[in-house]
Amino acid sequence: MVGVKRFFVSLSTILLCFFLQFVIFPRIRALIAVPNLMLVAAVSLGFLYGKANGLCCGVVSGLLMDVLGSGIPGFYTLILAVLGYVNGMLSEKIESEMILLLFLFFSVNEMVYHGYVYALSFLIRKSFVLSTYINSVVLPELMLSLICFLVIYGILVFISKRWDLRVNKGEIRIV
Numbered sequence: 001m002v003g004v005k006r007f008f009v010s011l012s013t014i015l016l017c018f019f020l021q022f023v024i025f026p027r028i029r030a031l032i033a034v035p036n037l038m039l040v041a042a043v044s045l046g047f048l049y050g051k052a053n054g055l056c057c058g059v060v061s062g063l064l065m066d067v068l069g070s071g072i073p074g075f076y077t078l079i080l081a082v083l084g085y086v087n088g089m090l091s092e093k094i095e096s097e098m099i100l101l102l103f104l105f106f107s108v109n110e111m112v113y114h115g116y117v118y119a120l121s122f123l124i125r126k127s128f129v130l131s132t133y134i135n136s137v138v139l140p141e142l143m144l145s146l147i148c149f150l151v152i153y154g155i156l157v158f159i160s161k162r163w164d165l166r167v168n169k170g171e172i173r174i175v
Contacts, residue, residue: 005163010045010057013156017041018064033140035148036110038065038076042110044153046161047102053086058084062076072120079116085145089136097157099150106149114138 017037025034039060046054061084062077087109094101118133 002164004055006049009051009081009159009163010053011060013045014038014057014060014153016154017061022068031144033137033144035144036113036141037145037148037152038062038080039083039109039113040106040145040149040152043087043106044149044156046084046087046106046154047091047094047105048156050087050090050091054084054088054091056084056085058082074127075120079113083113099101099153102153103146103149105148110142110145111138114141127164 009078017040021034021037023032025037035036042054042058042061045098058081059077062074062080065076065080087105114133114137118130122133
C-alpha cells in the first residue's frame, strides 16, 4: 500500500511540475526566468524516498523534457536520472527536516545541471559566453527554483508524514 501511495505522490508531483514549468510559468510575464521544476521534482522525490525512486522520477522527468525537444534523445533524462539517484543516496545520510542543508544540496544540483547543459549545448558549439549564461540564465533560475523547492518539498514532506511514507535513514517509519 505504501508503494502505491508513493507512486501516486511521485507521479502527481512530476505531472504538476511539468504542467507548471511548461504551461503556466512561461505565460507569467513578471517572472525573469522559469524555475526548473522538473529538477525540483527529481531532487525532492529522491531526497524523500530514496535512490530507486529518485532514479525513476529523474528518468520520467527527463523523458518529459526530452519529448519537448532537446535535440538529443536522452539529454535531460541522463542528467535528471543521475541527480535523482545521487540525491536518493543522500537521503540515507540526512534528515528530511534539514532545510538549510537541503538548500545547499539543491543549489549544487542546479549548478551541476547547468554545467552539464552548458558543456554539452553551448561550449561544444562555442556559441555562448559563460559569464552571460550564468548572469542571464543560471542565477535567475536558481533563485526561483530555490523558492519553488521550498514550497514543493514542504508539501511533499507534509504529505509523506500524513500518509506515513517518509523514509528515515533507509527505514520506513510507520506510526
